[in-house]
Amino acid sequence: MKTSSVYIKKSxxxxxxxxxxxxxxxxxxxxxxxxxxLGYDKKxxxxxxxxxxxxxxxxSKTKHAIESRLQMANPRPFKxxxxxxxxxxxxxxxxxxxxxxxxxxxxxxxxxxxxKSKKSSIEEDLIALKLKNRQLExxxxxxxxxxxxxxxxxxxxxxxxxxxxxxxxxEKELMEKxxxxxxxxxxQQNTVAEAAKQFDGTTIFNFRNRYITKKGETIWLxxxxxxxDHTGEVFGIARNITSxxxxxxxxxxxxxxxxxxxxxxxxxxxxxxxxxxxxxANIFMLTKFLEESRLTEEQIGYTNMIKNxxxxxxxxxxxxxxxxxxxxxxDMTIQDISLLETCEETKRQLSAKIMETQAKIHTDFKIDTIxxxxxxxxxxxxxxxxxxxxxxxxxxxxxxxxSSKKIDKGVQLIFEDNGLGIDLKKYKQKxxxxxxxxxxxxxxxxxxxFIIKSQIEALKGTIDIDSEPNKGTRFxxxxxx
Amino acid sequence: xxxGKHILCLIDDDNIHQFIIKKxxxxxxxxxxxLVFSNGEEGINFMKSRIGKIEKLPDLILLDIxxxxxxxxxxxxxxxxxTPDIKKEIIIYILSSSDNPTDKEKAKKFDLISGYIIKPINxxxxxxxxxxx
Numbered sequence: 043m044k045t046s047s048v049y050i051k052k053s054x055x056x057x058x059x060x061x062x063x064x065x066x067x068x069x070x071x072x073x074x075x076x077x078x079x080l081g082y083d084k085k086x087x088x089x090x091x092x093x094x095x096x097x098x099x100x101x102s103k104t105k106h107a108i109e110s111r112l113q114m115a116n117p118r119p120f121k122x123x124x125x126x127x128x129x130x131x132x133x134x135x136x137x138x139x140x141x142x143x144x145x146x147x148x149x150x151x152x153x154x155x156x157x158k159s160k161k162s163s164i165e166e167d168l169i170a171l172k173l174k175n176r177q178l179e180x181x182x183x184x185x186x187x188x189x190x191x192x193x194x195x196x197x198x199x200x201x202x203x204x205x206x207x208x209x210x211x212x213e214k215e216l217m218e219k220x221x222x223x224x225x226x227x228x229x230q231q232n233t234v235a236e237a238a239k240q241f242d243g244t245t246i247f248n249f250r251n252r253y254i255t256k257k258g259e260t261i262w263l264x265x266x267x268x269x270x271d272h273t274g275e276v277f278g279i280a281r282n283i284t285s286x287x288x289x290x291x292x293x294x295x296x297x298x299x300x301x302x303x304x305x306x307x308x309x310x311x312x313x314x315x316x317x318x319x320x321x322x323a324n325i326f327m328l329t330k331f332l333e334e335s336r337l338t339e340e341q342i343g344y345t346n347m348i349k350n351x352x353x354x355x356x357x358x359x360x361x362x363x364x365x366x367x368x369x370x371x372x373d374m375t376i377q378d379i380s381l382l383e384t385c386e387e388t389k390r391q392l393s394a395k396i397m398e399t400q401a402k403i404h405t406d407f408k409i410d411t412i413x414x415x416x417x418x419x420x421x422x423x424x425x426x427x428x429x430x431x432x433x434x435x436x437x438x439x440x441x442x443x444x445s446s447k448k449i450d451k452g453v454q455l456i457f458e459d460n461g462l463g464i465d466l467k468k469y470k471q472k473x474x475x476x477x478x479x480x481x482x483x484x485x486x487x488x489x490x491x492f493i494i495k496s497q498i499e500a501l502k503g504t505i506d507i508d509s510e511p512n513k514g515t516r517f518x519x520x521x522x523x
Numbered sequence: 524x525x526x527g528k529h530i531l532c533l534i535d536d537d538n539i540h541q542f543i544i545k546k547x548x549x550x551x552x553x554x555x556x557x558l559v560f561s562n563g564e565e566g567i568n569f570m571k572s573r574i575g576k577i578e579k580l581p582d583l584i585l586l587d588i589x590x591x592x593x594x595x596x597x598x599x600x601x602x603x604x605x606t607p608d609i610k611k612e613i614i615i616y617i618l619s620s621s622d623n624p625t626d627k628e629k630a631k632k633f634d635l636i637s638g639y640i641i642k643p644i645n646x647x648x649x650x651x652x653x654x655x656x
Binding site: 319320321324328331 | 537539540543546619620622623641642643645
């Protein structure tokens with residue numbers, strides 16, 4: 043021990059790091075070079091295990107190397123990195139010499155960083171290449187896509203692990219048989235045709251075929267493939283799109299179901315109307331006969347009630363059919379239409395009622411031409427204007443303002459009147475409902491708003507109502523263009 | 524006014540409707556001859572059995588669409604095949620409670636249909652029909 047200390051002190055000017063490490067792994071003595079190279083002062087060095095100075099990746103290796111060398115007669119030097127206080131990683135060549143019979147040892151560490159960096163450029167290139175290779179390999183192995191190389195004989199020659207994961211076969215099993223064996227029978231012909239194209243050097247994009255997994259499940263693959271060169275090898279990348287396809291199929295099935303349901307409902311409406319109309323028509327006629335026969339006053343009363351009920355029933359059915367027909371048969375062709383012209387046409391159509399009520403209709407179309415269904419637009423104007431005329435306040439002449447302006451995604455159309463209004467606190471939920479009426483007006487059928495709402499919504503628009511009883515009503519329609 | 528010498532024919536499976544038509548016809552013209560059949564087959568069999576006897580064939584047929592055994596459309600298809608032999612101009616009106624546009628469209632395809640009346644038919648309509656014969 044003493045001799046060692048002397049040795050170290052003598053070596054003040056030595057470029058190597060020299061120290062004695064005790065059996066607990068702590069520094070006993072060290073030369074000043076430690077502070078020069080690693081930036082720790084002597085005191086600090088005495089308080090930390092030597093291993094903490096070793097670069098973390100090299101720690102267990104170093105520990106191991108030292109332990110084994112302590113058992114050897116002529117231990118060879120080894121290489122390991124240490125980290126300076128500032129975080130620099132430095133390569134050292136370590137020479138271990140056992141001191142006495144304890145586990146203490148003398149450590150001489152030569153700074154070989156320069157030597158290491160002087161390594162030939164060939165070696166560096168090789169390392170870079172290895173790294174690149176490893177990256178590619180990782181990409182190949184970790185990819186969620188199915189990557190393959192196949193030969194002109196129709197066999198897979200290289201497969202990434204995703205293949206086994208997806209198909210349930212081992213890599214060996216997948217390579218033993220021609221890949222066509224794993225293709226869905228209905229897609230084999232297409233696949234052969236597609237593969238043939240590659241011999242012409244065509245790159246295949248988005249070719250879709252089905253494979254059968256070991257469990258017998260069908261999976262959908264979306265392929266991009268390129269023939270390598272004259273060797274006829276093909277590089278292919280396939281994406282498993284089974285869940286997307288299943289989703290698509292589900293949507294398609296739901297759509298078909300909906301169409302069928304809709305048709306069923308329509309038929310149902312017609313059948314109901316027909317089957318109901320026959321007896322209603324009969325009741326009509328029979329009550330008519332009843333009226334013409336000799337009746338007591340009481341019987342006349344009943345007859346009238348039966349007649350009224352039959353009439354109501356008949357009207358309900360007609361309205362029901364109307365709704366079905368409007369939603370069915372209306373021309374939904376989108377065309378450029380002038381709001382002003384549509385308004386004028388509607389006014390002409392309602393001229394009698396306008397004269398009768400002495401209504402004033404003002405328009406302010408900041409946007410005049412819109413692309414819309416002509417039939418729907420006419421329906422909107424007709425229903426809203428005639429509503430305003432129908433439900434005008436008795437003590438004042440109806441005034442209707444119709445305006446349009448540009449909004450974010452289309453056009454806003456506003457119909458405003460000074461009529462009876464609707465008590466929205468009571469009726470907000472029902473305003474656009476089927477056969478909902480809010481006035482004791484006999485001509486109210488409760489159809490207009492129901493119909494235009496369904497028309498506007500069919501074209502992805504919205505309709506909203508603001509109203510105050512006895513002040514007026516405002517409809518705001520957002521048309522998406 | 525209505526003369527009784529024309530023959531009116533109703534093909535309809537609804538008993539009550541048959542009764543109603545009988546009653547109105549009787550009121551409009553008490554001596555009017557009215558043939559009533561409960562479905563297309565009964566009607567067409569009658570027509571076939573009267574081929575060559577013009578005076579025994581109806582002048583006006585009121586035809587329902589939805590009927591058991593043979594419906595109105597089937598009756599019309601059969602009727603078309605025997606028209607060359609009938610040698611009489613027979614006016615046919617559809618008298619149905621079906622408001623289905625498909626039915627109305629279909630009716631237009633038959634040249635021998637003069638019109639489509641939706642039930643209930645009232646006295647005035649029936650009267651003008653009889654007068655048109």
